[in-house]
Amino acid sequence: MRKILDKIDTLLKKEKGTIKKEHGGKIKVCLIYPNIYQVGISNLGFQTVYRLFNNRKDVVCERSFLPAKDDIEEYRKGFPLISFESKKPLYEFDILAFSLCFENDLPEIIRILEIAKIPHRRRERDFNSPLLIAGGVLCFSNPEPLAEVFDIILIGEAEELLEPFIDNYKKVKEASYEEDFKENLKREIIKFQGFYVPEAYREIYDSSGKIVGREVLWLNVPEKIKRVYCKNLSENLSFSQIITSEGVFSNKYLIEAMRGCPFSCRFCLVGKIYSPTRKASIDALKSRLSNIPSETCSVGLIAPSITAYRELVELLETPLVELSFTSLRADRATLDSIDYLSRMKTVTIAPEAGSERLRKIIKKGISEKDLLNVASRLSNTEVQNLKLYFMIGLPFEKDEDVEDIKKLIEKVRGVFFRRITASISIFVPKPFTPFQWHGMETYEAITEKLKKIKKDTLQIKGFRLFHEVPKYSYLQGYLARADRRAVEILERLSKGEKNGELWEKIKKEACQIKSLSQFLPWDFIEHEDIKKEALWDEYERAKTEAFQTDNT
Missing domain, CATH: 3.30.750.200 (Transcription Regulator spoIIAA)
Incomplete structure (x- = not known):
């Protein structure tokens, strides 16, 4: 275990912007990326959710990642998976929030829960287990491969969904017995747009095993879940919370200039499910650029098609600014x-x-x-x-x-x-x-x-x-x-x-x-x-x- 703790401490020492908060009296969230640290810490959406959760005084949000292969074997000797900031086992958190971006990471969710000593099938967990939620692009494209795992899935963008989620969490928690809390929360949260409770539905298959429809199992539950999205990117800029040399964008401060893509390539998911295309205003971006950490080496502007940003040349004239793009x-x-x-x-x-x-x-x-x-x-x-x-x-x-x-x-x-x-x-x-x-x-x-x-x-x-x-x-x-x-x-x-x-x-x-x-x-x-x-x-x-x- 000492080896694992030393690895985490080494990574933390290289970070600038890490948030550490006391747990007392707060809702304890562990945000999990189902890939290794170097991949997860490079994801701007993951960093944004980390900041949004921690912006609330009533929440403490820490992080965890898929351990490296040699560390997984160490965990399987008996040590439970822990968070980075406080080194607490994941099963001691109130909420485990997974960020889902890539299909090939999905098997790692099962592996993470195994080494965290938490049953991955929802029906095998009891009221003492953390509440498992998921968000990210896979959740509003097709979350069904993990419908048997998660309690609540966020259909849409975090800027619009985290606040109502925590508000409802607190309200229901105060009014519920411990044994009834999860059930009560699910039945309450599903009333709001953008929240999907998989157990309220069942897939229907024909005699050949082909999926032919869905059945609603709970009363007063919508047949369809509407994706919720952030309408004003300028007021909700996504930017790096943590800068580190260990990420894909080494020591680079990232800012999202545009969400969605104005082009309509027929194969592309981003151009569809992030519609409508939204751009941060030039003033909002310049304001953020004027407040970047002094130790930042360079700034990357993030967008699926960055040259579609009309004022790009003006932004590129700003010192330190570089293009970052696929x-x-x-x-x-x-x-x-x-x-x-x-x-x-x-x-x-x-x-x-x-x-x-x-x-x-x-x-x-x-x-x-x-x-x-x-x-x-x-x-x-x-x-x-x-x-x-x-x-x-x-x-x-x-x-x-x-x-x-x-x-x-x-x-x-x-x-x-x-x-x-x-x-x-x-x-x-x-x-x-x-x-x-x-x-x-x-x-x-x-x-x-x-x-x-x-x-x-x-x-x-x-x-x-x-x-x-x-x-x-x-x-x-x-x-x-x-x-x-x-x-x-x-x-x-x-x-x-x-x-x-x-x-x-x-x-x-x-x-x-x-x-x-x-x-x-x-x-x-x-x-x-x-x-x-x-x-x-x-x-x-x-x-x-x-x-x-x-x-x-």
């Missing part, structure tokens, strides 16, 4: 920012597909000419590495589209003269997107495409290729669209099971094609700007566009 669009706004991009060692652009044909079908909205123009301009700066993102297995993809990835890389090589890397990911259908009905391509076909791309690009000078491990993409694809029965798969995965039958089931489910008439596990979530029929119409348009290009 990727840039090869468009006019990026060209206008070229002089500021030159500060960076690596710039990332996501063509997604190698061909104009497939980019049109997925509605990416950038041309080869735009991409080469940006790459050429970057070659005249100090940027040392140009990184390209591609996907394979996209809907209606042909062999020629995959071959065009190599051709596009060669064209970029012809105008950008330093290092080029390409990252290949595998298409995963996501809820609330036009491609949610489309199955993944077969595992065998994907592995063959990866082999071909690697072979074809081997001779390109100054170029390196990276790609995802395919089986984990299929796990993501399965969990993204799974129903409640997925908890059994999560249990097996959390135990490290690797047998072929398990993974064959995962791959088979991920490849299933669904129909408009089919009930989807996430159909109970109501997004203000998303209609199922409109998504289907968009899917049909993509089919039509693919058919037209195949016949011209």
